[in-house]
Amino acid sequence: xxxxxxxxxxxxxxxxxxxxxxxxxxxxxxxxxxxxxxxxxxxxxxxxxxxxxxxxxxxxxxxxxxxxxxxxxxxxxxxxxxxxxxxxxxxxxxxxxxxxxxxxxxxxxxxxxxxxxxxxxxxxxxxxxxxxxxxxxxxxxxxxxxxxxxxxxxxxxxxxxxxxxxxxxxxxxxxxxxxxxxxxxxxxxxxxxxxxxxxxxxxxxxxxxxxxxxxxxxxxxxxxxxxxxxxxxxxxxxxxxxxxxxxxxxxxxxxxxxxxxxxxxxxxxxxxxxxxxxxxxxxxxxxxxxxxxxxxxxxxxxxxxxxxxxxxxxxxxxxxxxxxxxxxxxxxxxxxxxxxxxxxxxxxxxxxxxxxxxxxxxxxxxxxxxxxxxxxxxxxxxxxxxxxxxxxxxxxxxxxxxxxxxxxxxxxxxxxxxxxx
Ligand SMILES: O=C(COP(=O)(O)O)[C@H](O)[C@H](O)COP(=O)(O)O
Ligand SMILES: [Mg+2]
Numbered sequence: 001x002x003x004x005x006x007x008x009x010x011x012x013x014x015x016x017x018x019x020x021x022x023x024x025x026x027x028x029x030x031x032x033x034x035x036x037x038x039x040x041x042x043x044x045x046x047x048x049x050x051x052x053x054x055x056x057x058x059x060x061x062x063x064x065x066x067x068x069x070x071x072x073x074x075x076x077x078x079x080x081x082x083x084x085x086x087x088x089x090x091x092x093x094x095x096x097x098x099x100x101x102x103x104x105x106x107x108x109x110x111x112x113x114x115x116x117x118x119x120x121x122x123x124x125x126x127x128x129x130x131x132x133x134x135x136x137x138x139x140x141x142x143x144x145x146x147x148x149x150x151x152x153x154x155x156x157x158x159x160x161x162x163x164x165x166x167x168x169x170x171x172x173x174x175x176x177x178x179x180x181x182x183x184x185x186x187x188x189x190x191x192x193x194x195x196x197x198x199x200x201x202x203x204x205x206x207x208x209x210x211x212x213x214x215x216x217x218x219x220x221x222x223x224x225x226x227x228x229x230x231x232x233x234x235x236x237x238x239x240x241x242x243x244x245x246x247x248x249x250x251x252x253x254x255x256x257x258x259x260x261x262x263x264x265x266x267x268x269x270x271x272x273x274x275x276x277x278x279x280x281x282x283x284x285x286x287x288x289x290x291x292x293x294x295x296x297x298x299x300x301x302x303x304x305x306x307x308x309x310x311x312x313x314x315x316x317x318x319x320x321x322x323x324x325x326x327x328x329x330x331x332x333x334x335x336x337x338x339x340x341x342x343x344x345x346x347x348x349x350x351x352x353x354x355x356x357x358x359x360x361x362x363x364x365x366x367x368x369x370x371x372x373x374x375x376x377x378x379x380x381x382x383x384x385x386x387x388x389x390x391x392x393x394x395x396x397x398x399x400x401x402x403x404x405x406x407x408x409x410x411x412x413x414x415x416x417x418x419x420x421x
């Protein structure tokens with residue numbers, strides 16, 4: 001045993017309400033409900049301890065053999081706890097390891113009845129280890145011809161079960177009608193009824209025909225979600241076929257896989273569309289889990305170009321603070337490119353004006369049922385969505401614009417300005 005000084009690491013070693021975080025630390029904000037009989041101070045300290053280098057018991061260590069990496073619970077305001085983590089605690093460029101600290105054991109420990117990771121303030125010492133987006137919002141003008149209007153996307157419905165031909169045909173109708181992007185649904189990957197390689201080839205051929213006819217650049221968000229090695233092969237196949245984008249279900253794939261896809265997409269110049277299926281397992285409860293704000297931050301560091309962030313309450317899915325999340329995604333973060341937010345889920349032409357009022361025009365507006373459920377079919381549905389965006393961009397109310405745009409008029413007659421559940 002060396003002659004280092006033996007020190008006890010007691011729980012209050014992790015609590016210092018007078019501590020001011022240095023600019024090089026990762027500062028996390030948690031909402032916590034302490035366990036019965038536990039003070040906020042004790043619970044806050046246990047959170048800082050368990051998520052950095054401590055545990056439930058006091059420890060005796062030889063200081064000569066220990067790099068001090070303890071986090072500090074440095075703020076308590078009601079149920080909000082702020083914890084500052086030293087950068088040296090984290091492996092540079094590893095999102096899995098960072099999350100194993102700040103969203104690991106602490107989410108399940110008995111010292112708190114509930115805990116939610118609400119927000120992170122990422123220092124450059126950490127963001128510099130991540131690539132961030134390759135394109136971000138520039139896809140609207142670098143890869144597509146959306147100009148200043150929102151990028152329009154659709155996903156064929158039914159979400160799975162369509163044959164490869166039907167999928168490509170629906171895509172062609174939607175592209176011809178005026179959308180920029182066709183997107184696979186989150187659970188369409190490589191199934192017998194619509195194999196990945198066939199769907200990729202046929203849909204891109206349809207894309208090329210639609211580009212020819214409309215004179216506008218179109219593209220396809222093909223879902224490459226799979227085991228990581230397979231996913232990388234699918235990314236290569238997209239590049240070989242002349243695609244410009246891939247789609248990844250980032251939560252179900254995992255962030256390590258997203259980092260691998262981001263690296264491969266850099267080689268090919270492919271943009272990444274992040275679907276967030278399963279996020280509600282983390283962010284739906286307002287008192288426990290991980291907020292969508294943090295999920296979006298993680299996605300930006302890992303390098304997605306667009307991510308679904310909700311419809312500001314206008315769609316079919318429970319949403320949280322979409323405007324705040326979008327604002328962070330497009331704000332400066334140590335030089336990381338911004339991310340293009342995607343509004344989707346229950347959207348149709350009748351709510352596009354409210355959506356743009358709420359979220360602005362630097363978004364992707366995605367509609368599935370809101371296009372393919374149009375009484376006159378997909379082509380008319382896509383035209384109606386495009387017309388609703390044109391009206392909003394021109395500052396004309398939808399009803400007036402619909403007077404000489406039949407497809408929009410039919411959509412408004414069917415859905416009005418109501419938002420579905
Ligand atoms: O298929 C759709 C929308 O289809 P539709 O337009 O028919 O509702 C998307 O998977 C949801 O938008 C996901 O939700 P979110 O975008 O909130 O992640
Ligand atoms: Mg879907």
